[in-house]
Amino acid sequence: MSGHDAWADRLRAATAARGRLCVGIDPHPSLLDAWDLPRSADGLETFAELCVEAFAGEVAVVKPQVAFFEAYGSAGYAVLERTISVLRGAGTLVVADAKRGDIGSTMSAYAQTWLGAESPLSSDAVTVSPYLGFDSLRETYALAAENGRGVFVLARTSNAEGAQLQGARAGERSVAQSIVDASAAINGDGLSTVGLVVGATRDHGLDLSEFSGPILAPGLGAQGAGVSDLAQIFTGSREFLLPNSSRGVLAAGPSVSALRDAAATLRDEIEHSL
Numbered sequence: 001m002s003g004h005d006a007w008a009d010r011l012r013a014a015t016a017a018r019g020r021l022c023v024g025i026d027p028h029p030s031l032l033d034a035w036d037l038p039r040s041a042d043g044l045e046t047f048a049e050l051c052v053e054a055f056a057g058e059v060a061v062v063k064p065q066v067a068f069f070e071a072y073g074s075a076g077y078a079v080l081e082r083t084i085s086v087l088r089g090a091g092t093l094v095v096a097d098a099k100r101g102d103i104g105s106t107m108s109a110y111a112q113t114w115l116g117a118e119s120p121l122s123s124d125a126v127t128v129s130p131y132l133g134f135d136s137l138r139e140t141y142a143l144a145a146e147n148g149r150g151v152f153v154l155a156r157t158s159n160a161e162g163a164q165l166q167g168a169r170a171g172e173r174s175v176a177q178s179i180v181d182a183s184a185a186i187n188g189d190g191l192s193t194v195g196l197v198v199g200a201t202r203d204h205g206l207d208l209s210e211f212s213g214p215i216l217a218p219g220l221g222a223q224g225a226g227v228s229d230l231a232q233i234f235t236g237s238r239e240f241l242l243p244n245s246s247r248g249v250l251a252a253g254p255s256v257s258a259l260r261d262a263a264a265t266l267r268d269e270i271e272h273s274l
């Protein structure tokens, strides 16, 4: 590492202070409608500003869904840059949900974009897909560790369609289990740079006993998972669990106080249940 606090230490401190909830910023067109905002870059900007006002400094981790910003081209990216920067400036950790995955040489460019210290999109962590090969992400893990950032690798996603690929056998174990085991091996350096994405929507069937890094668990609320499911699904992995809800919280908008209250209520339920 080069002069940065380790990602895992920053994440532990943030969740100890503000709870484990990760709130998503997912500006779905239908949410722009519901918030009486235009389906345009201006509407996106107002949406993001209201979210930032509600969540910055209040919740530990915020996860902007890059797809909904990308949809507006360069103007959308400009909004995303400001969103990330203001959240991070307020001490809220940002996980960019970009789900990047490519051959290693191209991954290096993606890694610089999301984890490089000088990038306008510089985030605390990024989601990545290992399905071009876990080892194609090696340089991404290395850059994350060097810069005190994190990476969340898709292991067992929250959607039902993921089962066919992720549950397929790779020798003695499932493909998803091989991702878990390879991630645990990288974290053997003690930095916990590599986190997993494991959906909260069902029993994942994974052996997480050797994995001590953070686990991002989407699926609460709109996808049907409940807070009461978390403790059972993630037995043994509760300390470093980041349950995620996006639409479930955003449905409370556009009122900033209602958004903040919705996040605080869910966070308290999570802390109580875990």
Ligand SMILES: O=c1ccn([C@@H]2O[C@H](COP(=O)(O)O)[C@@H](O)[C@H]2O)c(=O)[nH]1
Binding pocket: 024, 026, 065, 097, 156, 157, 158, 159, 197, 198, 199, 218, 219, 220, 221, 222, 223, 244, 245, 246, 247, 248
């Ligand atoms: O397995 C996964 C990985 C990522 N996601 C993302 O999380 C949010 C969930 O949004 P909700 O509105 O709470 O359903 C969204 O950005 C997904 O792309 C996921 O759901 N499952």
